[in-house]
Amino acid sequence: MTRTTLLRTALLLAFAGPAVAGAEQLLTVDATAPAPDPHTGYIKLGTATAPGGHALGINNQYLTRDGKPWLPVMGEFHYTRSPAASWDAELAKMKSAGIDIVASYIIWNHHEATEGKFDWSGNRDLRRFVQLAHKHGLDVVVRVGPWSHAEVRYGGFPDWVVDAMPTRGNDPTYLRYVERYYREIGRQLDGLLYKQGGPVIGAQIENEYNLGGPGRGADHIRTLKGLAVKAGIDVPYYTVTGWDQTLYPSGEVTPVFGGYPDEPWATSTKELPPKETYAFRFDTRVSGDLGAQTRASQQGTAETDMEKTPFLGAEYGAGLPAMYRRRTLVSADDIASMLPVQLGSGVNLMGYYMFHGGRNPVAGTTLEESTKSGGYNDVPAINYDFNAPLGPDGQQRDVLASLRPFHWFLHDFGARLAPMTVRKPDVVPKDPADLGPARWSVRSRGDAAFLFYDGHIRQYPTPAREQVRFAIKLPGATVTLPRKPVDLPAGAYFAWPVNFDMGGQRLTYATAQPLAKLDGGTWVFAAQDGVPVEFAFGEKARGCVQIQRAHVDEGADAVVVDGIQPGLDAAFTVRCPGAKPLTVLVLSQTQARQAAIGTFQGQRRLVLSEAQAYFDGGRLVLRSAGQPHVRAAVYPATTLKSAGRDGLFQVFDTTLPARNVAVAVKPLRDAQPARPVRIGGNANAAVQPDPEAFGTSAAWLLDVAAASKSKDVDSLLLDIDFTGDVARLFDGTRMVDDWYYNGQRWQFDLGNLATKRQGPLTLTVLPLRADAPIYLPREHRPDFGGKPQVAELKAVKVVPVYRVEIGK
Numbered sequence: 001m002t003r004t005t006l007l008r009t010a011l012l013l014a015f016a017g018p019a020v021a022g023a024e025q026l027l028t029v030d031a032t033a034p035a036p037d038p039h040t041g042y043i044k045l046g047t048a049t050a051p052g053g054h055a056l057g058i059n060n061q062y063l064t065r066d067g068k069p070w071l072p073v074m075g076e077f078h079y080t081r082s083p084a085a086s087w088d089a090e091l092a093k094m095k096s097a098g099i100d101i102v103a104s105y106i107i108w109n110h111h112e113a114t115e116g117k118f119d120w121s122g123n124r125d126l127r128r129f130v131q132l133a134h135k136h137g138l139d140v141v142v143r144v145g146p147w148s149h150a151e152v153r154y155g156g157f158p159d160w161v162v163d164a165m166p167t168r169g170n171d172p173t174y175l176r177y178v179e180r181y182y183r184e185i186g187r188q189l190d191g192l193l194y195k196q197g198g199p200v201i202g203a204q205i206e207n208e209y210n211l212g213g214p215g216r217g218a219d220h221i222r223t224l225k226g227l228a229v230k231a232g233i234d235v236p237y238y239t240v241t242g243w244d245q246t247l248y249p250s251g252e253v254t255p256v257f258g259g260y261p262d263e264p265w266a267t268s269t270k271e272l273p274p275k276e277t278y279a280f281r282f283d284t285r286v287s288g289d290l291g292a293q294t295r296a297s298q299q300g301t302a303e304t305d306m307e308k309t310p311f312l313g314a315e316y317g318a319g320l321p322a323m324y325r326r327r328t329l330v331s332a333d334d335i336a337s338m339l340p341v342q343l344g345s346g347v348n349l350m351g352y353y354m355f356h357g358g359r360n361p362v363a364g365t366t367l368e369e370s371t372k373s374g375g376y377n378d379v380p381a382i383n384y385d386f387n388a389p390l391g392p393d394g395q396q397r398d399v400l401a402s403l404r405p406f407h408w409f410l411h412d413f414g415a416r417l418a419p420m421t422v423r424k425p426d427v428v429p430k431d432p433a434d435l436g437p438a439r440w441s442v443r444s445r446g447d448a449a450f451l452f453y454d455g456h457i458r459q460y461p462t463p464a465r466e467q468v469r470f471a472i473k474l475p476g477a478t479v480t481l482p483r484k485p486v487d488l489p490a491g492a493y494f495a496w497p498v499n500f501d502m503g504g505q506r507l508t509y510a511t512a513q514p515l516a517k518l519d520g521g522t523w524v525f526a527a528q529d530g531v532p533v534e535f536a537f538g539e540k541a542r543g544c545v546q547i548q549r550a551h552v553d554e555g556a557d558a559v560v561v562d563g564i565q566p567g568l569d570a571a572f573t574v575r576c577p578g579a580k581p582l583t584v585l586v587l588s589q590t591q592a593r594q595a596a597i598g599t600f601q602g603q604r605r606l607v608l609s610e611a612q613a614y615f616d617g618g619r620l621v622l623r624s625a626g627q628p629h630v631r632a633a634v635y636p637a638t639t640l641k642s643a644g645r646d647g648l649f650q651v652f653d654t655t656l657p658a659r660n661v662a663v664a665v666k667p668l669r670d671a672q673p674a675r676p677v678r679i680g681g682n683a684n685a686a687v688q689p690d691p692e693a694f695g696t697s698a699a700w701l702l703d704v705a706a707a708s709k710s711k712d713v714d715s716l717l718l719d720i721d722f723t724g725d726v727a728r729l730f731d732g733t734r735m736v737d738d739w740y741y742n743g744q745r746w747q748f749d750l751g752n753l754a755t756k757r758q759g760p761l762t763l764t765v766l767p768l769r770a771d772a773p774i775y776l777p778r779e780h781r782p783d784f785g786g787k788p789q790v791a792e793l794k795a796v797k798v799v800p801v802y803r804v805e806i807g808k
Contacts, residue, residue: 027468113363152369311346725741
């Protein structure tokens, strides 16, 4: 057997532990130690007070907003990788997905390709992008570099910088040009800073920086921060990435962390061992290799700063890129199951990279990272899909639905979580590869707590945990939940509340995840498939619970509600004399993943829809890919005319005229024998073919019938199903998109094409050799059938994305 097979066998055997079938598994944690008080004054902020007196802050545990704990969600979206015409809608989608802060690299070679000639127009209009973010209620963090990485050519340095001077240190020539570049950024942001009433609250200095020696290290980061402030980039928060032994001046900047569920930058052509992103952290914040292109030999500042800075995240992978030698493809559960792990490990800013995919601009050359330009990785020349929750053309991916319940949880209850301390269970895995013990954690302060559980690990099967109960020893008493042992399904992950205040009513625990608190005293919870829903209230609720299709047990010391079947009518009311009544709504796991929450018709409302739902200007917008029947359930109800009701929800139901756009496919050239994949580059691994090698590609003409967007059709997605190595799409001789085969469907919005385009498109597919030393997920590895290579076009179609606006 291979090493990987042996490892997987050993891990599976670990599940066959000594536990007796049917015996209760009591998982315990001691959370009686007092939570330490936060300390302020160590981290230096820029101007953190806005007009009107609003203020941002930071202590060694969490961020604050107007003096209160703040645990926001941040998502990366690169404006220069998306059409400017799309920004308004895409930012609205991000806000409606529960994002609070949009982060973006300002990529130097996208703005100053030629020395001294800055371009801030069109898709490079930073100022307009930030203004639109502000319009949608999003804060902004600018990642000013000057080195970004971002899988771009030279990490974002313009060619003329790389050619003429040393970089990433205090070389006077380099600093002179950096100062000018920062000054240009400062001009673009003037009037939009937090201190000016704008949305820009933070700036990241450099990226993945761990270079030591004279003129480098902490001294260089201090110099760059000084240049940024001098250029007018005066913001409350200054950050640096905290992984791979990063070096920075302690107290001047705050480290931010990250983690990914796989390593597309690795050189292995096999599945990797279980990643530490699925292992709760009790002693460190720094993940392993996150793909930094430099190596350090000393301990990083982030390790020594743990007690001085909060645990903030900036690059938890909301997807992964396909790199030439390693083409990972992650599932929705691979990504979303990281959230209870990170939150249960103490993360107090949930930041994603990337949240929105994009495409590289093309200037005099393509601007991707590649081995031919000295980079460590090869990535597509144009496409930067990243398997992100929102695709390059704004498509909603499955992972977005799985992430949103955690985002709503943090939006409404993050202020409670942020001051809580991580509590280590009595039994934990010995390392990330130990799949025997249950993976869980508690964060608590006083008697209030949240329990976090993860039973999903990418590419490694996990068992159902039979007959489980949790015992959390708190200062006031031990809370054991649920009343009777339950089976936790394989792959389950969730957050449960303990001693949770519901408007003066104490919820001792619930075996459902808090989702949101809506106006009018409605508390929304999300069930976990396969786990019975149970709510336990204190004695104060005795005689107050009103419910029809469930069971209430008023015991000696608790009021327990169980037997609830989650759904659109799964609600009960707690109505006690002299107190405001509260309504509890319990959604199924599927319904919770359809949830969008936002202001619609003048009130914050919960919307459930299989379609992509977002809020814009008080309207509800629904986008449905390929399905002209669009349905949405809304709570609380509006005064608008609708199709009726389903349980407690008002239902809007629309069927639009179906739109069919034909695609005629004509073979143009057969594939020729592809050259062997070359080993080389800085990684000494498979590198993408030289340009001349693409002459062996198979080619087809795609004649797409004339079509355009309309009131009911938001976009037309060219959907390409192929098997091969590298595919490219051309409008005439201009390449408009490209894709590394990895089993994911490739889509391209036809609206990206020039309006005066004439004639068919050309699709080419470079053959994938059977002996190619690249990694493909086992479920998508082609069956070569004994042939030396494959280049196959399976299907091409146009998918209309239907659009419905409600409340316009």
